[in-house]
Amino acid sequence: MPNRVISFGEDFFMLTPESWEEYRLLRNKVTKLVKENKQEHQAQIMRKFEQNPKLLYQIVNNQSKVKPGVSPLQTSEGTTATASAAAEELANFYSTVFCPKECVTLKLHPLLSPNDTLQDMTVNAESVLLILLGLNTKKSPGADEITPLILKQCARSLYTSLTDLFNLSLNCSMVPMDWKCGTITPIFKGGDRSDVSNYRPVTLLPVISKVLELLVANKLTKHLEGNNILSIAQHGFRKSHSCLSNLLLTLDDWTLAIDNGNPIHACYLDMSKAFDRVNHSILLQKLKQHGVTGKLLAWLENYLMDRVIQVRVDGALSKPVAVTSGVPQGSVLGPTLFLIYANDIPNLVRCKIILFADDIKLWASxxxxxxxVLLQEDLNALYDWSLRNKLPFNFQKCKMLNIGKCVEFTYTLGPHRLAWTTDEKDLGVWISSSLKTSLQCTAVYKRTSKILALLKRIFGRFTRQTLPSILNTYIRPTMEYAVQVWSPWLQKDIVLLQRIYHRATKLVTGLQSKPYEERIESLKLFDFCYRRIRGDLILTYNILHTPNHPLQKLFVRREPRISRTHDYLLAVPHSRGNSRRYFFAVRVCFAWNSLPQNVAHSPNLNIFKTNLDSFLSTQPKIEPPHSA
Structure with missing residues (x-):
């Protein structure tokens, strides 16, 4: 490269034919060297990945253009010059979300009789040992710098002493101050790197304290679930409940209403910094209302008191900042405590409602x-609840969605008029007013295309051994997230998403010129159509074989008419329109009912997956149901 610049830098436009030929040869040589160097670099990365597939995230992050750490931040006095100054600026910003301490008294009626209350608890040594042995050694330590690796490797030497320590803490209703200090690592979200609001706080707590929290959280959950106290409308942080169950139950009601010709008015409501603004005095009253009393309630009160956070930037720590409200971020107990705080919300309304933690959907046919008018009255009730419980709504994120035939009405949330929208991102899935899935399919295609382009730039080509790991780590999590909700049924959307697999398999060395079907077979992969049907069937198996699964209401069982069919046959619901016909609870019935006995009667999920894959591999090419 330098020779080329020196030879032709000044007289480039006055070259003789001989000089042009010399330039061309040098140019080609440099181009070839650059290409060979790039290929060798990519080959080194691929060899490193093949030797240790767990390094995939590290390799991609090192090769990506995203800079880690915190950049100089804009302040009222200029720009931060040191890591310590940046840490202080971020700590001051994060502290603004907390509410001042305020003692509020609510009139709450106990949900349980005195005989059913949870007054105290004792930690079992075997439970402590089990948790220690199951610690994720990749997790970061808290302020005490005691890593999960140390605790796991020394578990059998430590568990009896830790059990005594935990029981002493619970019996005295005291939490050590060192366990109340959270260390925040700022993570850049995007946008202007000098803006403090573009850094998401990730809080690290001492691992030992989280072990005790897990034991307490398990006890609380067992108490709440065992007494059926938690609302069935809440799908956050509960066993067998998830974003997927929330969305499927919502879409089941909406598609059925539209199929019957009834429009839906849906309210998407968002609380502002809800987890950080929980009022401690109200939370303690609600804990007592839910049957938590005695020493355990006193321990939880002490657990919430006198907590502090510090921000770490490049090793520099900010001064401690008092946490005056909220459930502790990064904690194990925090989600359970918030569920208790918001548990009375569904009781306030007469329309249909569903929650995922602090995300609320309220709707009416x-x-x-x-x-x-009834829907507006429910909005008024929710607004009044937010005032009483000191959790304000984020009005800018609260919206109305009209599904089906347009019916005009003006809704308000307190003083704020709710704006209408034609589509809304609901727990990571785009929902449109027509209930078509095209918007979500396009969003998934764009995101996976960017990921695939980045991987191609880093690795160049894949081997037959590495592509499955690449797909499992980077492509499938995006393409298959809640796909049972938005499975494409328009032909254009099916073709669009199938392109990702076409492009990915073409990047495998030696398969570029092969037909797609041959590439898939050579790599022993199921294509996206198979993957979607497989995902539908696995979820159906889970629903039918899990006692009290929240999605069991989607299906109606029917008796087998011939002996060769299995015992878990489903009645196929009647449908008129496409949005209902291609909804999960309707479309999966045909595939599920066609399964042989040995698949549907599998004794557990892993065996079901094995039997299902064997069955699907013997079937002709699957053409999923679709509409033009």
Whole structure:
């Protein structure tokens, strides 16, 4: 490269034919060297990945253009010059979300009789040992710098002493101050790197304290679930509940209403920094209302008191900042405590409601204007709840979605008029007013295309051994997240998403010129159509074989008519329109009912997956149901 610049830098436009030939040869030589160097670099990366597939994230992050750490931050006095100054600026910003300490008294009626209350608890040594042996050694330590690796490797030497320590803490209703200090690592979210609001706080707590928290959280959860106290509308942080169950139950009601010709008015409500603004005095009252009393309630009160956070930037720590409200971020107990705090929300409304932690969906099927009035009354009730419980709504993120035939009505949330939208991102899935899945399919395609382009730039080509790991780590999590909710049924969307697999398999060395079907077979992969049907069937197996699964209401069982069919046959619901016909609870019935006995009657999920893969591999090419 330098020779080329020196030879032709000044007289480039006055070259003789001989000089042009010399330039061309040098140019080609340099181009070849650059290409060979790039290929060798990519080959080194691929060899490193093949030797240790667990390094995939590290390799991609090192090769990506995203800079780690915190950049100089804009302040009222200029720009931060040191890591310590940046840490202080971030700590001051994060502290603004907390609410001042305020003692609030609510009139709450106990949900349980005194005989069913949870007054105290004792930690079992075997439970402590089990948790220590199951610690994830990749997790970071808290302020005490005691890593999960140390605790796991020394578990059998430490567990009896830790059990005594935990029981002493619970019996005295005291939490050590060192366990109340959270260390925040700022993670850049995107946008202007000098803006403090573009850094997401990730809080690290001492691992030992989280072990005790897990034991307490398990006890609380067992108490709440055992007494059926938690609302069935809450799908956050509960066993067998998830974003997927939340979305499927929502879409089941919406598609059925649209199929019957009834429009839906849906309210998407968002609380502002809900986890950070929980009022401690109200939370303690609600814990008592839910049957938590005695020493355990006193321990939880002490657990919430006198907590502090510090921000770490490049090794520099900010001064401690008092945490005056909220459930501890990064904790194990925090989610359970928030569920208790928000547990009474569904009891306030008469319309249909569903929650995922602090994300609320409220809707009504609109037959007359009275239904709109009823929905508005429920919004008023929720606004009043937010005032009483000191959790304000984020009005900018609260929206209305009209599904089906347009019915005009103006809704308000307190003083704020709710804006109408034609589509909304609901727990990571785009929902449109037509209930078509095209918007979500396009979003998934764009995101996976960017990921695939980045991987191609880093690795160049894949081997037959590495592509499955690449797909499992980077492509499938995006393409298959809640796919049972938005499985494409328009032909254009099916073709669009199938392109990702076409492009990915073409990047395998030696398979570029092979037909797609041959590439898939050579790599022993199921294509996206198979993967979607497989995902539908696995979820159906889980629903039918899990006692009290929240999605069991989606299905109606029917008796087998011939002896060769299995015992878990499903009645196929009647449907008129495409949004209902291609909804999970309808479309999966055909595939599920066609399974042989040995698959449907599998004794557990792992055996079911094995039997299902064997069955699907013997079937002709699957063409999923679709509409033009």
């Amino acid at each position: 609109i037959h007359t204007s009275e239904d709109c």
